[in-house]
Amino acid sequence: MQLTPTMHRCVLHWGEMASRWGVSRSVAQIHALLFLAPAPLTADEIAETLNVARSNVSVSIKELQAWDLVSVTHQLGDRRDYFQARKDIWEVLTMIMDGRKKREVDPTLQMLREATADAGKDHETPEQVKQRIADMLEFVEELSGWYDQIRTMPRPTLLKLMRMGTKVAKIVT
Amino acid sequence: MQLTPTMHRCVLHWGEMASRWGVSRSVAQIHALLFLAPAPLTADEIAETLNVARSNVSVSIKELQAWDLVSVTHQLGDRRDYFQARKDIWEVLTMIMDGRKKREVDPTLQMLREATADAGKDHETPEQVKQRIADMLEFVEELSGWYDQIRTMPRPTLLKLMRMGTKVAKIVT
DNA sequence: CCGTAATTTCTGTCTTTTCTGAAATTTAAA
DNA sequence: TTTAAATTTCAGAAAAGACAGAAATTACGG
Known part of the structure; x- marks a missing residue:
């Protein structure tokens, strides 16, 4: 997923605030990305967009799920997990x-x-x-x-x- | 200053919660100690009681002052700083x-x-x-x-x- | 001023946390 | 089943943060 300058800025800011919010940078950035994203994203898309390891996405998503901020959806005929964040x-x-x-x-x-x-x-x-x-x-x-x-x-x-x-x-x- | 078992327990617990609260262990422990202490303490007393370096106390106290949780007092005829925490x-x-x-x-x-x-x-x-x-x-x-x-x-x-x-x-x- | 007590700053070490890449596991279609 | 995609686990590297001890600075009594 290609980030627009505004989205890029938000994602970076979230990442910078992460330590103050008590989460890791990856967790905060992934949350920002999913919060803004118009549609659910796969783990690979997230990893590529943010330039972090695929495994890192897996662990971070787990934490976001523990906070009940992110959930999984699926697309017909696609076994990959699509993640979306609470928008409210x-x-x-x-x-x-x-x-x-x-x-x-x-x-x-x-x-x-x-x-x-x-x-x-x-x-x-x-x-x-x-x-x-x-x-x-x-x-x-x-x-x-x-x-x-x-x-x-x-x-x-x-x-x-x-x-x-x-x-x-x-x-x- | 000698810690009673109950105070000891509180100080340790504060220290354990420190990372979740977003402060260092020393900062949290010093705050616990000063919060419970019946009277203001010098930096040396704090360092000795908690077994941390004197310099560490200096830096941690600075942070607690930035949070406006700790203040300095003095005793007549004693140039040392006596620190006390907000009790309310x-x-x-x-x-x-x-x-x-x-x-x-x-x-x-x-x-x-x-x-x-x-x-x-x-x-x-x-x-x-x-x-x-x-x-x-x-x-x-x-x-x-x-x-x-x-x-x-x-x-x-x-x-x-x-x-x-x-x-x-x-x-x- | 001088000397000393008190405090702070600084530097390097140690610890903890975060993150990556590889290996292992799971999942589901063929 | 078998196979391959998808995901997770794990061990160690890298980065960040906390801390101790030394050096420097400040504050104060004489």
Whole structure:
């Protein structure tokens, strides 16, 4: 697939942001390419377009599938896999946030629960420190629960709430 | 400074999460240590407690200061720097979100603006692709603006809204 | 100013991550 | 089956990042 200058620019930018986003350059570039591509692409097309090893595409696609950002389709009379990315930008954000919560928050939540549970037996740690850990646990639990609730709300509702901006505050006054 | 088993566990966990959070192990461990520490610590104390090079502490502290998570204090009659971390967990979250937005979102927003502005001159890129980029720009602009608004709201208001969970939806019905 | 404590910068080493190319495996048509 | 295309796995090369220790700089008391 031939990249136009604009697409080229986006793909390169995605690649540059990759390390900040916590994925490898290949993963980010492939995602950019599939997100922009007007039609699904085969692994070979991706490898050729981005000049990366075919095997690299295979592994990167696996990761994008784990994030639920890319899926496979097929063409009649063609055994190759055709990959396409989620095009709905709102859904893309949701998938990324879900993934990040699972990887970046949940393990810590788990650890804080254990640490707090064990605090009784621990007579060395100053009360002040235990309290800080407990406070943190409570805060993260609350945030986590809030996120799970928001996640269930229909998109139009969220959109309306978002567009109200700070005006939502009036309901709590 | 001597770590109690509970503190030890937290510091190690922070270190393990570091790569997922996008910082180095040292940065995460130092942050954990300073967050839990009942009193400010010198760079030497940090280096000794965590068994890392003194220079490493210097660089890591710089990064934590760039995130606005750590500040310097002094003791009378002691020229050494004493470092302390923000203890308010809500503020810590805010600083991290601000930092992430600045590093992970703003550069992309910038790029999307430029790409969209240049779209007129670009006659190669399919309309469909240009549209996808424009939609993405609009979405990210909207999210970004929303975040900036929310950021200005007083904490008690946000807390109340958070505790309402999905009940906030009733104001848009 | 001088000497020393404290901190930072720099350079090279070590570790980790990413990526490639080859080999192995899977898949499906013949 | 057999065969060939398609995909995945794997081992090692290459690149990036983290870190230690030395050297340089800064800050301060005398």
